[in-house]
Amino acid sequence: MHEFVSFTLSGVTQGMIYSALAMSLVLIWRGTRIVNFAQGAMGMITTYVAITVVDRGDSYWWALVIAILAGVIIGGLVELVLVRPVESKPPLNAVIVTLGLLILLEAIAGMVWGGRYRSFPPAFSVQGVFVGSSRINLSPFDIFTICAVLAVMVGLLVLFRWTSIGLRMRAAAFEPEVARLLGVRVGRMLTLGWALAAGAGSLAGLLVAPNVFLYPSNMDAVLVYGFTAAILGGLDSPVGALIGGLGIGLALSYIGGYEGASLETIGALVILIALLMVRPEGLFTRVAPRRV
Amino acid sequence: MLSVHDLRVSYGAVEAISGVSLEVPDGAVTAVLGANGAGKTTLLRTITGLVRPRSGRVAYDGVELTSLRAEEIVRRGVAHVPEGRGVIQDLTVDENLRLGALWRSDRDDRKKALEEVYELFPPLDTRRRQSAYTLSGGERQMLAIGRALMARPKLLLLDEPSLGLAPLITAQIMALLRQLSSESGLTVLLVEQNARSALSIADQGIVLALGKVVVTAEASRLAEDEDLRHHYLGF
Amino acid sequence: MTRMPGPLRFAAVRHGLVVIVLAAAVAGYTQIAGSFADFQLAQIAIYVMAIAGLTVLTGLNGQVSLGHGALMAIGGYSAALVMQHDPNGHLPLAVVLVIATAATAVAGGIIGVAAARLRGPYLAGATLALAVGIPQLAVARQFAHTLGGEQGLTVRSPQAPSFLGSSFSLEHWLSWICAAGALVVLFLLSNLVTSRYGRTFRAVRDDEIAAALAGIHVARTQVLAFVVSAASAGLGGALLGVVTSLVAPAGFTLVLSIALLTGIVLGGLGSIVGAVWGSILVVYVPQWSTDLAHSLSFSTVMGSYFAVAFYGLVLIVVMLVFPSGLQGGIVRLWGMAASRVRRG
Ligand SMILES: Nc1ncnc2c1ncn2[C@@H]1O[C@H](COP(=O)(O)OP(=O)(O)OP(=O)(O)O)[C@@H](O)[C@H]1O
Ligand SMILES: [Mg+2]
Numbered sequence: 120m121h122e123f124v125s126f127t128l129s130g131v132t133q134g135m136i137y138s139a140l141a142m143s144l145v146l147i148w149r150g151t152r153i154v155n156f157a158q159g160a161m162g163m164i165t166t167y168v169a170i171t172v173v174d175r176g177d178s179y180w181w182a183l184v185i186a187i188l189a190g191v192i193i194g195g196l197v198e199l200v201l202v203r204p205v206e207s208k209p210p211l212n213a214v215i216v217t218l219g220l221l222i223l224l225e226a227i228a229g230m231v232w233g234g235r236y237r238s239f240p241p242a243f244s245v246q247g248v249f250v251g252s253s254r255i256n257l258s259p260f261d262i263f264t265i266c267a268v269l270a271v272m273v274g275l276l277v278l279f280r281w282t283s284i285g286l287r288m289r290a291a292a293f294e295p296e297v298a299r300l301l302g303v304r305v306g307r308m309l310t311l312g313w314a315l316a317a318g319a320g321s322l323a324g325l326l327v328a329p330n331v332f333l334y335p336s337n338m339d340a341v342l343v344y345g346f347t348a349a350i351l352g353g354l355d356s357p358v359g360a361l362i363g364g365l366g367i368g369l370a371l372s373y374i375g376g377y378e379g380a381s382l383e384t385i386g387a388l389v390i391l392i393a394l395l396m397v398r399p400e401g402l403f404t405r406v407a408p409r410r411v
Numbered sequence: 412m413l414s415v416h417d418l419r420v421s422y423g424a425v426e427a428i429s430g431v432s433l434e435v436p437d438g439a440v441t442a443v444l445g446a447n448g449a450g451k452t453t454l455l456r457t458i459t460g461l462v463r464p465r466s467g468r469v470a471y472d473g474v475e476l477t478s479l480r481a482e483e484i485v486r487r488g489v490a491h492v493p494e495g496r497g498v499i500q501d502l503t504v505d506e507n508l509r510l511g512a513l514w515r516s517d518r519d520d521r522k523k524a525l526e527e528v529y530e531l532f533p534p535l536d537t538r539r540r541q542s543a544y545t546l547s548g549g550e551r552q553m554l555a556i557g558r559a560l561m562a563r564p565k566l567l568l569l570d571e572p573s574l575g576l577a578p579l580i581t582a583q584i585m586a587l588l589r590q591l592s593s594e595s596g597l598t599v600l601l602v603e604q605n606a607r608s609a610l611s612i613a614d615q616g617i618v619l620a621l622g623k624v625v626v627t628a629e630a631s632r633l634a635e636d637e638d639l640r641h642h643y644l645g646f
Numbered sequence: 647m648t649r650m651p652g653p654l655r656f657a658a659v660r661h662g663l664v665v666i667v668l669a670a671a672v673a674g675y676t677q678i679a680g681s682f683a684d685f686q687l688a689q690i691a692i693y694v695m696a697i698a699g700l701t702v703l704t705g706l707n708g709q710v711s712l713g714h715g716a717l718m719a720i721g722g723y724s725a726a727l728v729m730q731h732d733p734n735g736h737l738p739l740a741v742v743l744v745i746a747t748a749a750t751a752v753a754g755g756i757i758g759v760a761a762a763r764l765r766g767p768y769l770a771g772a773t774l775a776l777a778v779g780i781p782q783l784a785v786a787r788q789f790a791h792t793l794g795g796e797q798g799l800t801v802r803s804p805q806a807p808s809f810l811g812s813s814f815s816l817e818h819w820l821s822w823i824c825a826a827g828a829l830v831v832l833f834l835l836s837n838l839v840t841s842r843y844g845r846t847f848r849a850v851r852d853d854e855i856a857a858a859l860a861g862i863h864v865a866r867t868q869v870l871a872f873v874v875s876a877a878s879a880g881l882g883g884a885l886l887g888v889v890t891s892l893v894a895p896a897g898f899t900l901v902l903s904i905a906l907l908t909g910i911v912l913g914g915l916g917s918i919v920g921a922v923w924g925s926i927l928v929v930y931v932p933q934w935s936t937d938l939a940h941s942l943s944f945s946t947v948m949g950s951y952f953a954v955a956f957y958g959l960v961l962i963v964v965m966l967v968f969p970s971g972l973q974g975g976i977v978r979l980w981g982m983a984a985s986r987v988r989r990g
Contacts, residue, residue, distance in 0.1 A: 154767035156712075156774060204966050210766035211710055215911060216965045218712060218770075222904045223958025229951040283513050290499055290510050297497035299481040300459060300490075302514030302562065339900055340782075343775045350771070381786040388779035392760055395772055399764070 125256035126376035127369065132261040133330070134368020135268040139323040140345030141352060141360035142272065143316035148354045150292040150312035151206060153213040157197070157220035159338030159345065161317050162324025164224050165190040166333055167232050169325055170239055179242045187321045194317020198310045221342075228335040239328035264326045271319055272361055278315075279357075288312055340384050344371065347391040353401025362403060412437050413458070413489075413566055413600070418467035420450075420457050420622075427453040428464070429622040435566070435615075440592050440599040442609040442630060444644060445619035451602040452494050454619070455568050458600075459491040460484045471566065486514060490564035494571055496555040500544040504535055507543050507554055511561030521561070528557040531587075549580040556584070560591075566598045567591075573605045581605065585612045606644040610634040618643045657840040665833045672825045676818055684817040686929060688889045691824035692882045693925035695831045697909035698918055699878025702835055704907075705916025706844065707871035708851030709761055710769055713776030715903030717750055717757075717876045720780070721883030722893035724749040726799035727792070739804045739823070739888070746884035747877050754876020758869035777903040781895040798894025801887040824885050831878050836918050838874065847871055879906075901954055908957040911964050931956050 140158060147155045155161075169186035173179060201220060205212040243259035279285035290298040291308035299305050323345070324338060331337050348367040352359020367387065374386035394401075413435040420428040427450045435441045445451050456462040458469050460481035469476040476484055485491075490511075499507055508528055512521040529536040532553040538546065543554060552572055559567055569588070573581040589612040591597045603609035610616055613630035618639075626639060633639055676684055700714050724746040728737065757776065761769055784793035793799065806819035838844055849857040850867045858864050887893040909928045913920025932953035939949030 148767075154771055156770070201962060201966070208965075211704075211708075212965045214710055214712075214767055214770045215907065215961050218774075218904060218907065219958045219961025219965070221958070222901065223955055223962065226951045226955035226958060230948060230955070234947060234951075283509070286502070286506055286510060287513060289502065289506075293501045294497065294499045296461060296481075297493065297499060298510070299461070300485060300493060300497065301510050301558065302482050302485040303510070304482050336900065339778050343778050346771045346775070350768075379787040381782050382788070384775075384779040384782040385786065388775045391772060391775050395764055395768060396760060399768060 122376065126372045128256045128261070129376075130369035130372030131365060132257070132264050132368070133327075133372060134348075134365035135265050136323050136326045136364070137341070137344045137348045137367050138361045138364025139268045139271060139319050139326070140341060141348035141364045142275070142357060143318075143320040143323070144345060144349040145352070145354060145357055145360045146275075146312055146316035146319070148349070150288070150309050151198075151202060151213075152210075153202065153206075153217065154346070154354075155313075155316070156214065156217040156342065157224060158316070158320045159324070159342030160221040160224035160228075161190060161193055161197070162320040162322075162327075162341075163333070163335065163338045164193065164228055165321035166239065166324040166328045167228055170237065170328075170333060171232075173240060179240065183242075183325060186325055187318050190321030190324075191314045191318040194320075195310045195314035197317070198313035202309075202313065203306070225335040232335075234335055236332040236334045239325075239333045241329040245329065260329065267322060267326065271322055272357075275315070275319070275357065284311075340387075343384065343391070344368075344387050347387045347394070350391060350394055350399070350401055353403045356401065356403045359401055359403030363401070413469070413471045413598070415454075415458070416468040416470075418454070418457060418469065419465045420453050420462055421465055427622055428457065430467075431619070431622070431624055433617055433624055433627065435598060435600050437565075437598050438592065438596045439614040440588060440601060440612055440630075441615045441617065442606075442613035443600065443602045443617045443619060444604075444606045444609065446645075447604075449619040450622040451619055452570055453622075455491060455493075455570050455600070455602055458484075458568060459489060482514075485562055485564075488562075488565035489568065490559035490562045490566070491568040492555045492559050492570060492572065495574070496551050496572075498543045498546070498551045498554050498558075500542065503540055503542055504546070504554060505539040508535070508558050508561055511558035512563075515562070520563075524561050524563060528560055531560075532557050548575050549577070552576060552580070552584060556587075564597070566600065568600045568602075570602045571604060572601070573603060573608060578608075581608055585609070588612060606640075607634070658837050661833050661836040661840075664836075665829045668832075669825070669829055672829075673822070676821055684815070684821040685889070686933070688817075688821040688824040688885070690925050690929045691821070691828035692886050692889065693906070693909060693928055694828040694922055695882035695885070696879040696906050697913065697925045697928070698831055698835050698921040699875040699882070700906050701910045701913060701916060701918060701921040701924075702839065702847070702878075703871050703875035704910055705914075706839060706851060707847040707868060709868060709871065710766075711761075711773045711872075711875070712770055712903050712907065713757075713773035713780070714875070714879045714906045715898050715900065716776045716780035717754060717879040718883030718886060718902065719784075719893070719895075719898035720753050720876075721746045721750040721880030722801075722887035722898070723784070723793060723799065723883075724880070725884035725887050726794075726801045726893045729802050730799065735802060743827070743881060743884050747881045750880020750883065751873050751877035754880070755869060755873045757876070758872025761872055762865040762868040774900075774903075777900050781898045784895045794894070796895060798892055798897070801891050801893060803888065803891055820889050824889060827881055827885055831881065832918065832922070835874070835878065839918060843867075843870070901957070904957055904961070908960050911961055928957075 143158050144155060147153060165186040168189045169182040172182035172185050197220065201216055202213065205216050241260040243263050245258045245260045247254040247256050247258050279289060287303045288308045288311060290301065291303050291305040292312065295305045327341055344367055348363035349360055351366055352363030367390065370390060371383045371386055375383045415431055415433050418428050418431045419426065431454065443451050443454065453462060457464050458476065460476065460479055464477055471487060471489060474487055508525055512524055515521055534550050535553055535557060543551070546554060572584050585608050588599050588601065592599050601609055601613065610630045610633055616628055616630045616633040617624055618626040620643065626633065626643060672687065676687060696714055696718055700711060704710050725742050728742050728745050764772055783789055784798065785795055803816060804819070806814050806816055846862050846867050849860065849862055850864050854864050905928050909924035910921060912927050913924030932950065935952030935956060936946055936949035939946065939952055
């Protein structure tokens with residue numbers, strides 16, 4: 120019983136990180152109908168940026184801000200330079216470009232920062248907090264993780280639901296041509312969408328790093344988890360991304376806890392394939408995917 | 412005034428518009444008629460920058476439109492209600508409407524325009540928060556026209572507004588267009604399959620066939636002349 | 647097409663002749679080149695198998711796979727496991743290879759059944775998960791005992807047959823085996839591509855609905871393409887194990903899968919001949935970049951990152967500049983130049 124609670128708590132924390140990554144995949148998918156396979160690697164690069172800032176002696180918070188800003192800039196640039204030209208091409212081209220970017224970023228990280236595993240300092244203690252007299256598997260850093268992801272989610276929700284820029288972004292994503300007739304500068308909205316998504320991805324990278332160490336391919340598996348979470352929620356649904364992330368986080372935490380951590384990747388693979396076979400549109404989308 | 416000069420548009424090897432020249436006088440209703448595939452939609456899409464012409468010119472109030480992008484053309488006072496209406500189903504009625512004016516910086520006037528549109532289309536007023544997906548065909552057409560009016564256009568292009576609507580609703584829409592033109596001086600370029608109802612409100616009629624202008628005439632003449640009607644409009 | 651004389655009318659005969667000429671060239675080359683060239687030749691041959699297989703799947707049948715490295719792992723581990731159950735080495739290498747190939751083909755069939763229901767980015771994501779997930783199986787507590795964990799399993803090297811003389815080195819023999827394997831794969835795949843099946847593969851790629859209306863069983867065709875492609879990758883993986891005497895998770899990373907993809911993109915996404923060029927580049931570029939790193943007095947590790955960066959750049963640049971692949975791009979440039987000349 121104690122074990123179960125402990126696995127559940129760590130599942131929620133990890134799940135929130137996967138939700139953040141899933142959210143960035145969903146944002147990009149909604150805007151450009153592209154799965155950004157480089158999303159994890161972009162988060163890895165910005166985490167290296169953060170650790171460089173910390174190494175210089177600056178505070179964690181400063182590093183966090185710079186890393187997220189770096190993510191936003193990288194995301195926007197990637198959309199402008201790499202994605203724009205393949206947007207009108209067959210889907211395979213975009214797949215190959217984002218995959219190429221994934222591997223290119225990993226190589227760049229290796230060249231600049233070296234391939235060794237580095238520990239990443241968490242913002243808060245990773246020791247579980249006491250409830251009564253017993254320590255539970257929820258540390259201050261875990262609480263920070265949950266709050267940070269929730270804050271980003273709420274921020275995005277507010278942006279999309281209640282601001283005019285959000286309205287324009289949604290219109291550009293749903294009906295680009297109609298949006299243009301209404302004066303929406305669709306290209307800018309897509310760039311902005313990639314930028315925001317990459318910001319959320321950077322946060323995921325920062326939050327996951329204390330758990331998995333930092334090395335050039337440290338986000339490969341996390342990308343698979345985030346993708347699985349996004350599929351679970353239906354690639355089109357931001358709320359689905361949140362719930363999908365939690366679902367995957369819990370499932371993998373139980374698998375990892377009871378069966379061993381190395382089985383987590385396999386577990387995600389099995390869940391992903393099963394999902395795609397049974398309900399490729401995800402559990403939380405109302406409408407069927409437009410293009411499968 | 413909108414003037415189109417020797418316009419040619421092709422999709423790959425298929426030429427959809429083969430040298431069209433026409434003028435749309437200010438403050439009037441001009442109807443563009445023609446059979447399926449005549450090039451009517453292509454004409455409108457080229458005017459508002461969704462399709463690039465192979466050659467030719469489109470000028471509105473002396474500004475060359477062919478070098479502008481679609482999102483800039485609406486800023487020059489040209490609104491386009493596309494074929495099939497282009498209502499964004501994932502947004503609410505209110506969001507659809509507001510979207511039509513977002514490019515304008517005058518916040519107060521945007522609010523005012525919104526209330527005017529709700530006044531003009533009471534069925535929309537009662538459905539502000541409803542998803543556009545739930546609207547009937549007639550309500551969607553109102554939404555599409557209302558959204559175009561949010562931009563306070565000087566020139567309104569409509570692509571087959573009567574498509575899929577009951578005759579009574581079509582008549583209401585046509586009457587509304589006539590009224591907008593007569594009372595507020597809006598210029599209307601109306602593409603229609605339904606020649607009879609379009610001509611009933613239009614000042615001028617233009618018939619397209621196979622990408623060319625075959626007739627330009629006063630609407631009343633076009634409606635009365637049996638030969639023309641039989642030959643080009645099939646009624 | 648111009649009429650060919652006599653037996654050359656048959657594609658299989660032409661492909662056979664090409665293969666014989668290539669085999670002679672390979673044999674001749676290994677006689678003059680040193681043992682490092684042997685190793686490289688073996689590597690190229692291994693990549694040829696996997697990349698030609700992936701070409702059939704992605705280029706000809708339109709199914710993307712980012713997980714072919716995982717299929718190579720299945721082939722490699724199958725071979726290692728078979729050898730472990732045969733500690734005295736009674737089974738000839740050929741039998742081991744056939745078993746490993748068959749095992750991978752079966753795995754490919756299972757994956758193919760799932761893949762036939764997926765399209766575009768969904769298929770890409772699922773196969774990416776394969777590439778990341780499958781090698782982790784070896785590390786998992788439940789299987790580490792059988793699959794050797796991070797250390798992996800050793801693979802026995804075959805002896806060069808005695809009639810080739812005592813000076814005939816093992817490296818030499820291994821490169822011949824790999825080259826033979828690659829030539830067999832090339833021969834079979836070339837015939838497949840020009841056969842009725844090749845046409846149905848392409849028809850499904852170009853337009854699934856039209857293919858279905860023309861009476862082609864789309865899902866079955868897609869599964870078949872996956873099986874063929876997996877078998878080729880499996881043979882390559884098994885031989886990779888034989889050549890390096892080891893199969894371990896670190897040998898089958900995501901980078902391997904992406905290197906294979908780079909190979910088909912370089913080869914023009916759909917040409918078997920292109921797959922050979924792609925393989926040569928994919929093997930030589932890491933070599934060059936290691937040399938480059940040395941000459942710039944960087945570490946060898948840096949050289950390996952150069953190679954990975956090259957894969958990434960190739961994938962991006964080719965897709966942006968020549969969306970139909972390098973070979974396609976060259977063909978197009980050639981066509982443009984030719985028409986310019988004709989117009990005078
Ligand atoms: N995107 C496109 N690609 C290729 N050809 C097109 C495209 N759009 C239109 N066409 C062709 O251009 C010609 C004119 O089409 P257009 O849609 O302008 O006709 P229309 O007069 O609006 O017809 P309808 O009354 O049926 O709407 C047709 O032959 C059509 O097939
Ligand atoms: Mg039309």
